[in-house]
Amino acid sequence: MPTVGWILGSTLAASRHKGVGFEVQMEGTLRLRALSLRIHRRLRLFLRDPANVLGLVIVVLAVTTAIAAPLLAPHDPTDVSLQDRLLPPGRDFPLGTDHLGRDELSRLLYGARTTLRTAGVVLAVVFAIAFMVGTLSGYYGGWLDTLLMGLVDLLLAFPGLILAVAIAGTLGPSLMNVMIAMAAVWWAGYARLVRGMVLAIRNREFVEAARAIGASDGRIMVSHIWRNILGPVVVLATLDMGWIILGISGLNFLGLGAQPPTPEWGAMLNDGRPFLQTEPQMMLYPGAAIFLVVLGFNLLGDGLRDLLDPTTYPR
Amino acid sequence: MRAYVARRLLILPALLFGISIISFALLNFAPGDPAEIILRRQNPEEPPLPEAVRALRQQLGLDAPLPLRYGRWLFDVLKGDLGESYRSGTPIMSELVKRFPATMMLATAALALSVVVSIPLGIIAALWRGSLLDSLSRLLALLGAAVPSYVLALLLMLFVAVKLNWLPAIGYGSPKNLILPAIALAAGSSAQVMRLTRASMLEVLQQDYMRTARSKGLNERTVIMVHGLKNGLLPVVTMLGINLGHLLGGTVIVETIFGWPGVGRYAVESILQRDYPVVQGFVLYMAFIFLLANLAVDFAYRWLDPRLHFGRQPA
Numbered sequence: 366m367p368t369v370g371w372i373l374g375s376t377l378a379a380s381r382h383k384g385v386g387f388e389v390q391m392e393g394t395l396r397l398r399a400l401s402l403r404i405h406r407r408l409r410l411f412l413r414d415p416a417n418v419l420g421l422v423i424v425v426l427a428v429t430t431a432i433a434a435p436l437l438a439p440h441d442p443t444d445v446s447l448q449d450r451l452l453p454p455g456r457d458f459p460l461g462t463d464h465l466g467r468d469e470l471s472r473l474l475y476g477a478r479t480t481l482r483t484a485g486v487v488l489a490v491v492f493a494i495a496f497m498v499g500t501l502s503g504y505y506g507g508w509l510d511t512l513l514m515g516l517v518d519l520l521l522a523f524p525g526l527i528l529a530v531a532i533a534g535t536l537g538p539s540l541m542n543v544m545i546a547m548a549a550v551w552w553a554g555y556a557r558l559v560r561g562m563v564l565a566i567r568n569r570e571f572v573e574a575a576r577a578i579g580a581s582d583g584r585i586m587v588s589h590i591w592r593n594i595l596g597p598v599v600v601l602a603t604l605d606m607g608w609i610i611l612g613i614s615g616l617n618f619l620g621l622g623a624q625p626p627t628p629e630w631g632a633m634l635n636d637g638r639p640f641l642q643t644e645p646q647m648m649l650y651p652g653a654a655i656f657l658v659v660l661g662f663n664l665l666g667d668g669l670r671d672l673l674d675p676t677t678y679p680r
Numbered sequence: 681m682r683a684y685v686a687r688r689l690l691i692l693p694a695l696l697f698g699i700s701i702i703s704f705a706l707l708n709f710a711p712g713d714p715a716e717i718i719l720r721r722q723n724p725e726e727p728p729l730p731e732a733v734r735a736l737r738q739q740l741g742l743d744a745p746l747p748l749r750y751g752r753w754l755f756d757v758l759k760g761d762l763g764e765s766y767r768s769g770t771p772i773m774s775e776l777v778k779r780f781p782a783t784m785m786l787a788t789a790a791l792a793l794s795v796v797v798s799i800p801l802g803i804i805a806a807l808w809r810g811s812l813l814d815s816l817s818r819l820l821a822l823l824g825a826a827v828p829s830y831v832l833a834l835l836l837m838l839f840v841a842v843k844l845n846w847l848p849a850i851g852y853g854s855p856k857n858l859i860l861p862a863i864a865l866a867a868g869s870s871a872q873v874m875r876l877t878r879a880s881m882l883e884v885l886q887q888d889y890m891r892t893a894r895s896k897g898l899n900e901r902t903v904i905m906v907h908g909l910k911n912g913l914l915p916v917v918t919m920l921g922i923n924l925g926h927l928l929g930g931t932v933i934v935e936t937i938f939g940w941p942g943v944g945r946y947a948v949e950s951i952l953q954r955d956y957p958v959v960q961g962f963v964l965y966m967a968f969i970f971l972l973a974n975l976a977v978d979f980a981y982r983w984l985d986p987r988l989h990f991g992r993q994p995a
Binding site for chain 2: 516522527530534537611618619620641642652664
């Protein structure tokens with residue numbers, strides 16, 4: 366994803382030359398200190414709500430699991446051993462084995478890796494597209510705005526999951542195509558959001574000041590506009606992580622994504638379907654995993670949204 | 681109002697045009713040569729002769745330039761002809777029309793369920809803010825938003841149908857068959873509708889006009905029912921339109937699990953069999969339905985909110 370790198374790179378570059386004069390820098394420091402105090406206070410309030418803490422714990426655990434899966438998993442998640450099929454939980458296999466004798470626990474742990482990585486990539490791509498389209502549309506306006514927002518309206522006119530299913534299905538079943546389908550459908554809403562934010566600040570004094578001292582359009586967009594909207598948009602999108610995970614595992618459940626033997630929660634659920642009556646745990650484990658992670662992201666997201674909303678914690 | 685309706689109706693052809701382009705592109709990106717696929721289906725024993733493929737390509741008009749092919753295809757679509765299934769050779773339109781009532785029934789039942797359950801719950805939660813009932817309904821909303829429809833569907837199947845034997849697990853025809861799929865489909869959107877109803881009611885309850893209504897001596901019942909509900913439920917109407925998209929998308933998964941004979945299951949079966957024309961027809965059909973439904977919801981919203989009737993049109 367060269368685009369994501371480009372955004373990160375340009376944001377970093379922008380933060381490097383920000384100070385204009387000493388006074389400005391002084392004032393900036395003071396303001397920063399006040400801001401950090403405010404954030405600190407809010408963070409304390411944020412952590413006082415057990416729901417937020419629960420969400421944070423679940424998300425941190427899930428991410429840790431995903432990263433450390435090779436260290437945590439007792440077996441290779443793709444090791445087929447037919448004489449060990451459908452074993453109950455025991456010493457060798459803490460959660461038992463599936464219909465091909467693969468260790469359930471290892472598959473769940475590696476599944477976290479697959480699911481979170483897929484969702485992360487989708488989120489990053491959605492971001493990159495939404496930022497470009499939204500900024501160009503909001504900043505330049507005119508025919509470009511009409512064209513781009515027309516495309517956004519068009520994509521939003523489709524029922525999202527149906528278009529995603531059709532794209533993934535047409536491109537052929539693979540995890541990559543699930544990512545493409547999800548990103549192709551999801552960016553539109555965020556592009557609209559970014560455009561709205563750009564419209565709200567494009568005529569503010571600091572943008573005019575930058576223009577007055579001769580900054581180029583690109584410079585204004587990246588270092589003045591993006592820096593002001595990046596935070597809120599990142600938070601808003603992160604709190605939709607739960608939805609993205611639900612969508613991805615839904616496509617995988619339908620058999621449009623990860624192909625055997627790749628461990629993925631939605632695909633594992635699908636594997637468990639024929640054994641619903643006799644081996645319900647094959648479906649319960651991955652089901653519980655998806656549920657918990659989505660719950661964690663939703664709880665965390667709600668908390669973060671409140672944190673950003675100035676009316677939540679009145680002084 | 682009239683200007684608004686006219687404007688929306690004017691955009692409609694543009695959106696339909698865009699939808700048709702995307703649907704057409706979908707089939708064009710599908711891997712494989714349709715002529716070859718059709719010949720292989722007719723005679724799976726031996727690979728088709730190159731001359732036969734060429735002849736069929738010509739007969740199907742596949743060798744014409746892209747814009748011409750799009751024009752011909754669009755002309756057929758406007759006549760109600762979505763082409764024929766690779767698999768069965770039957771006209772796709774008639775297959776979709778035959779299956780759509782089942783899908784519509786399921787989506788309507790789910791929508792009705794989520795309205796009947798979540799709107800009263802949201803109102804009560806807002807009126808009795810901080811009560812046990814409020815906490816309980818919020819918990820329910822959290823759980824409902826995090827549980828994937830396919831997990832809920834399988835759980836309902838396992839416990840309500842298989843273990844308790846209260847309702848049939850699969851099948852179609854009697855109202856009993858409708859209950860489990862409708863619950864599985866409704867859970868996610870119910871959670872959202874409930875949260876929105878609660879939030880919207882809480883906001884309305886703080887408005888000045890509520891205080892005015894009280895201070896002029898209306899009893900609490902009238903204040904809540906007339907002034908509160910009328911205003912508090914407006915955003916919920918818009919939400920229902922968006923939700924219809926989620927529900928239509930969700931039918932793809934829920935129908936597949938419960939063996940429901942709707943268009944969603946037909947589409948998934950066709951995807952897994954690489955029957956791309958069906959997938960294309962399905963997307964076009966569903967997008968059209970969704971567009972009309974949203975238009976209806978929008979007009980209903982305008983009609984319900986008298987603030988939008990007079991003079992100024994909000995941008």
